[in-house]
Amino acid sequence: MIVAIHQPQYLPWLGYFDKIDQADVFCFLDDVQYKKNEYQNRNRIKTPQGWQWLTVPVHYRFPWKIDEVTIKNGVKWGRKHFQAICTNYGKARFFKQYAGLFEEMFDRQWTGLADLNIEFVIRLCQALEMEDVRTVRSSEMVLTQEPTQRLVDICRRLGGDTYLAGAGGAGYMDVEKFEASGVRLVFQSFQHPVYPQLFGPFESFMSVVDLLMNCGPDSMSMVRKAQRKNSGVQEGNRTKYPG
Numbered sequence: 001m002i003v004a005i006h007q008p009q010y011l012p013w014l015g016y017f018d019k020i021d022q023a024d025v026f027c028f029l030d031d032v033q034y035k036k037n038e039y040q041n042r043n044r045i046k047t048p049q050g051w052q053w054l055t056v057p058v059h060y061r062f063p064w065k066i067d068e069v070t071i072k073n074g075v076k077w078g079r080k081h082f083q084a085i086c087t088n089y090g091k092a093r094f095f096k097q098y099a100g101l102f103e104e105m106f107d108r109q110w111t112g113l114a115d116l117n118i119e120f121v122i123r124l125c126q127a128l129e130m131e132d133v134r135t136v137r138s139s140e141m142v143l144t145q146e147p148t149q150r151l152v153d154i155c156r157r158l159g160g161d162t163y164l165a166g167a168g169g170a171g172y173m174d175v176e177k178f179e180a181s182g183v184r185l186v187f188q189s190f191q192h193p194v195y196p197q198l199f200g201p202f203e204s205f206m207s208v209v210d211l212l213m214n215c216g217p218d219s220m221s222m223v224r225k226a227q228r229k230n231s232g233v234q235e236g237n238r239t240k241y242p243g
Helices: 014-022 077-089 095-107 113-127 147-157 175-180 208-225
Strands: 002-006 025-027 044-048 049-057 135-137 163-164 184-187
Touching: 002 014, 002 147, 014 113, 014 208, 025 113, 044 077, 044 208, 049 077, 077 095, 077 208, 095 113, 095 208, 113 135, 113 208, 147 163, 147 175, 175 184
Parallel strands: 002 025, 002 163, 025 135, 163 184
Antiparallel strands: 044 049
Protein backbone atom coordinates (compact mmCIF):
# COMPACT_ATOMS: atom_id res chain seq x y z
CA MET A 1 0.00 0.00 0.00
CA ILE A 2 1.32 3.42 -1.00
CA VAL A 3 1.33 6.26 1.52
CA ALA A 4 1.98 9.89 0.60
CA ILE A 5 2.50 12.67 3.14
CA HIS A 6 2.48 16.44 2.70
CA GLN A 7 1.79 19.63 4.62
CA PRO A 8 -1.72 20.96 3.98
CA GLN A 9 -1.44 23.67 1.33
CA TYR A 10 -3.86 26.36 0.21
CA LEU A 11 -5.46 25.68 -3.19
CA PRO A 12 -2.47 23.52 -4.20
CA TRP A 13 -0.84 23.07 -7.58
CA LEU A 14 -1.33 20.08 -9.89
CA GLY A 15 1.56 18.01 -8.54
CA TYR A 16 -0.06 17.93 -5.10
CA PHE A 17 -3.13 16.21 -6.55
CA ASP A 18 -0.94 13.88 -8.61
CA LYS A 19 0.61 12.72 -5.33
CA ILE A 20 -2.82 12.16 -3.76
CA ASP A 21 -3.95 10.30 -6.87
CA GLN A 22 -1.01 7.88 -6.76
CA ALA A 23 -1.40 7.07 -3.06
CA ASP A 24 -3.73 4.63 -1.34
CA VAL A 25 -3.67 6.88 1.74
CA PHE A 26 -2.70 10.55 1.88
CA CYS A 27 -1.62 12.03 5.21
CA PHE A 28 -1.86 15.76 5.85
CA LEU A 29 1.28 16.61 7.84
CA ASP A 30 -0.43 19.31 9.87
CA ASP A 31 1.57 19.16 13.13
CA VAL A 32 4.94 20.37 11.83
CA GLN A 33 6.30 23.90 11.93
CA TYR A 34 4.46 26.46 9.82
CA LYS A 35 6.58 28.04 7.10
CA LYS A 36 5.92 31.69 6.44
CA ASN A 37 5.62 32.93 2.85
CA GLU A 38 5.42 29.48 1.29
CA TYR A 39 2.34 27.64 -0.01
CA GLN A 40 0.60 26.88 3.26
CA ASN A 41 -1.40 30.11 3.25
CA ARG A 42 -1.17 31.24 -0.35
CA ASN A 43 -1.13 30.15 -3.99
CA ARG A 44 -1.19 31.62 -7.47
CA ILE A 45 -3.84 32.16 -10.13
CA LYS A 46 -3.43 33.54 -13.62
CA THR A 47 -4.60 37.03 -14.61
CA PRO A 48 -4.31 39.21 -17.73
CA GLN A 49 -1.30 40.86 -16.07
CA GLY A 50 0.39 37.55 -15.22
CA TRP A 51 0.05 35.44 -12.08
CA GLN A 52 -0.99 36.83 -8.72
CA TRP A 53 -1.02 35.52 -5.16
CA LEU A 54 -4.17 34.67 -3.25
CA THR A 55 -3.01 34.95 0.37
CA VAL A 56 -4.91 33.96 3.50
CA PRO A 57 -3.99 36.42 6.31
CA VAL A 58 -2.95 34.54 9.45
CA HIS A 59 -2.02 34.95 13.11
CA TYR A 60 1.33 33.23 13.58
CA ARG A 61 4.17 33.17 16.06
CA PHE A 62 7.36 31.15 15.68
CA PRO A 63 7.54 28.17 16.23
CA TRP A 64 3.82 27.44 15.88
CA LYS A 65 2.79 24.31 14.05
CA ILE A 66 0.47 24.46 11.06
CA ASP A 67 -2.51 23.25 13.08
CA GLU A 68 -1.92 26.09 15.56
CA VAL A 69 -2.04 28.88 12.97
CA THR A 70 -5.30 30.82 12.94
CA ILE A 71 -6.90 33.04 10.29
CA LYS A 72 -7.35 36.80 10.56
CA ASN A 73 -11.06 36.99 9.95
CA GLY A 74 -11.22 40.72 10.57
CA VAL A 75 -9.97 40.97 6.98
CA LYS A 76 -12.53 40.12 4.27
CA TRP A 77 -10.04 37.82 2.60
CA GLY A 78 -12.62 35.22 1.48
CA ARG A 79 -14.67 37.78 -0.38
CA LYS A 80 -11.52 39.12 -2.05
CA HIS A 81 -10.37 35.66 -3.12
CA PHE A 82 -13.76 34.76 -4.55
CA GLN A 83 -13.92 38.07 -6.40
CA ALA A 84 -10.44 37.49 -7.81
CA ILE A 85 -11.51 34.06 -9.09
CA CYS A 86 -14.68 35.52 -10.60
CA THR A 87 -12.80 38.38 -12.25
CA ASN A 88 -10.08 36.24 -13.77
CA TYR A 89 -11.99 33.03 -14.55
CA GLY A 90 -15.48 34.36 -15.20
CA LYS A 91 -15.01 33.71 -18.92
CA ALA A 92 -13.33 30.34 -18.47
CA ARG A 93 -15.15 27.43 -20.06
CA PHE A 94 -16.09 25.70 -16.79
CA PHE A 95 -16.42 28.66 -14.44
CA LYS A 96 -20.18 28.26 -13.93
CA GLN A 97 -19.77 24.57 -13.12
CA TYR A 98 -17.42 25.20 -10.19
CA ALA A 99 -18.14 28.75 -9.01
CA GLY A 100 -20.62 27.49 -6.43
CA LEU A 101 -17.97 25.38 -4.71
CA PHE A 102 -15.70 28.38 -4.19
CA GLU A 103 -18.53 30.68 -3.19
CA GLU A 104 -19.64 28.20 -0.51
CA MET A 105 -16.13 27.68 0.84
CA PHE A 106 -15.32 31.39 0.96
CA ASP A 107 -18.63 32.21 2.64
CA ARG A 108 -17.80 29.98 5.60
CA GLN A 109 -16.16 31.36 8.72
CA TRP A 110 -12.83 29.58 9.16
CA THR A 111 -10.71 29.64 12.30
CA GLY A 112 -7.78 27.27 11.69
CA LEU A 113 -5.63 27.44 8.57
CA ALA A 114 -5.13 23.67 8.53
CA ASP A 115 -8.89 23.09 8.65
CA LEU A 116 -9.42 25.42 5.70
CA ASN A 117 -6.67 23.87 3.61
CA ILE A 118 -7.66 20.27 4.30
CA GLU A 119 -11.35 20.82 3.62
CA PHE A 120 -10.52 22.68 0.42
CA VAL A 121 -8.26 19.85 -0.78
CA ILE A 122 -10.94 17.25 -0.06
CA ARG A 123 -13.60 19.29 -1.85
CA LEU A 124 -11.27 19.86 -4.81
CA CYS A 125 -10.59 16.11 -5.01
CA GLN A 126 -14.34 15.63 -5.31
CA ALA A 127 -14.58 18.31 -7.99
CA LEU A 128 -11.75 16.56 -9.86
CA GLU A 129 -13.78 13.33 -9.63
CA MET A 130 -10.98 11.51 -7.83
CA GLU A 131 -12.42 8.27 -6.46
CA ASP A 132 -11.62 6.45 -3.22
CA VAL A 133 -9.48 9.23 -1.76
CA ARG A 134 -8.57 8.30 1.81
CA THR A 135 -7.01 11.03 3.96
CA VAL A 136 -5.80 11.31 7.56
CA ARG A 137 -4.10 13.99 9.67
CA SER A 138 -0.76 13.45 11.38
CA SER A 139 -2.03 15.46 14.36
CA GLU A 140 -4.34 12.53 15.10
CA MET A 141 -1.29 10.36 15.87
CA VAL A 142 1.40 10.45 18.55
CA LEU A 143 4.67 10.69 16.62
CA THR A 144 8.36 11.34 17.15
CA GLN A 145 9.71 14.74 16.11
CA GLU A 146 12.68 13.27 14.21
CA PRO A 147 11.70 14.06 10.60
CA THR A 148 12.57 10.80 8.84
CA GLN A 149 11.41 8.53 11.66
CA ARG A 150 8.12 10.43 11.78
CA LEU A 151 7.48 9.61 8.12
CA VAL A 152 8.38 5.96 8.69
CA ASP A 153 6.06 5.76 11.69
CA ILE A 154 3.16 7.27 9.74
CA CYS A 155 3.61 4.71 6.98
CA ARG A 156 3.71 1.84 9.47
CA ARG A 157 0.64 3.04 11.38
CA LEU A 158 -1.31 3.31 8.15
CA GLY A 159 -0.23 -0.13 6.99
CA GLY A 160 1.88 1.21 4.15
CA ASP A 161 4.72 -0.75 2.58
CA THR A 162 5.69 2.05 0.15
CA TYR A 163 6.27 5.77 0.76
CA LEU A 164 5.81 8.17 -2.15
CA ALA A 165 8.08 11.14 -1.44
CA GLY A 166 8.25 14.45 -3.26
CA ALA A 167 10.81 14.92 -6.01
CA GLY A 168 13.15 16.77 -3.65
CA GLY A 169 12.65 14.38 -0.74
CA ALA A 170 16.22 13.14 -0.71
CA GLY A 171 17.31 16.67 0.15
CA TYR A 172 15.78 16.54 3.63
CA MET A 173 15.30 12.84 4.40
CA ASP A 174 17.72 10.29 5.80
CA VAL A 175 17.32 7.93 2.85
CA GLU A 176 19.43 5.16 4.38
CA LYS A 177 17.38 5.19 7.59
CA PHE A 178 14.18 5.04 5.58
CA GLU A 179 15.33 2.14 3.45
CA ALA A 180 16.53 0.27 6.55
CA SER A 181 13.02 0.53 7.99
CA GLY A 182 11.66 -1.93 5.44
CA VAL A 183 9.34 0.64 3.87
CA ARG A 184 10.04 1.00 0.16
CA LEU A 185 10.93 4.55 -0.83
CA VAL A 186 9.95 5.99 -4.22
CA PHE A 187 10.05 9.55 -5.51
CA GLN A 188 7.40 11.46 -7.40
CA SER A 189 8.48 12.74 -10.78
CA PHE A 190 5.79 14.94 -12.26
CA GLN A 191 6.04 16.58 -15.66
CA HIS A 192 3.68 19.54 -15.74
CA PRO A 193 1.08 19.21 -18.52
CA VAL A 194 0.28 22.03 -20.90
CA TYR A 195 -3.45 22.69 -21.18
CA PRO A 196 -5.78 25.37 -22.61
CA GLN A 197 -5.41 28.51 -20.52
CA LEU A 198 -6.63 32.11 -20.59
CA PHE A 199 -4.48 35.21 -21.00
CA GLY A 200 -1.62 34.57 -23.38
CA PRO A 201 1.34 32.19 -23.13
CA PHE A 202 1.02 29.14 -20.91
CA GLU A 203 2.00 29.67 -17.29
CA SER A 204 2.86 26.55 -15.26
CA PHE A 205 2.68 25.91 -11.51
CA MET A 206 -0.61 27.72 -10.98
CA SER A 207 -3.14 26.62 -8.38
CA VAL A 208 -5.32 23.71 -9.46
CA VAL A 209 -8.09 26.34 -9.69
CA ASP A 210 -6.63 27.33 -13.06
CA LEU A 211 -6.78 23.78 -14.45
CA LEU A 212 -10.26 23.13 -13.10
CA MET A 213 -11.76 26.31 -14.54
CA ASN A 214 -10.20 25.73 -17.96
CA CYS A 215 -10.50 21.94 -18.34
CA GLY A 216 -13.37 20.92 -16.07
CA PRO A 217 -14.13 17.17 -16.11
CA ASP A 218 -10.98 16.52 -18.14
CA SER A 219 -8.72 18.00 -15.45
CA MET A 220 -7.56 14.75 -13.84
CA SER A 221 -6.93 13.14 -17.20
CA MET A 222 -4.54 16.03 -17.85
CA VAL A 223 -2.76 15.33 -14.57
CA ARG A 224 -2.61 11.59 -15.21
CA LYS A 225 -1.06 12.10 -18.63
CA ALA A 226 1.93 13.73 -16.96
CA GLN A 227 5.00 11.51 -16.89
CA ARG A 228 5.56 9.47 -13.76
CA LYS A 229 8.95 7.90 -13.21
CA ASN A 230 8.89 6.89 -9.58
CA SER A 231 12.25 5.17 -9.67
CA GLY A 232 14.56 7.96 -8.57
CA VAL A 233 15.00 11.62 -7.78
CA GLN A 234 14.98 13.97 -10.73
CA GLU A 235 17.65 16.48 -9.72
CA GLY A 236 16.39 19.27 -11.93
CA ASN A 237 12.95 19.26 -10.32
CA ARG A 238 14.01 20.12 -6.80
CA THR A 239 13.93 23.86 -7.19
CA LYS A 240 11.09 24.03 -9.69
CA TYR A 241 8.26 22.42 -7.78
CA PRO A 242 6.27 24.66 -5.43
CA GLY A 243 6.14 22.11 -2.62
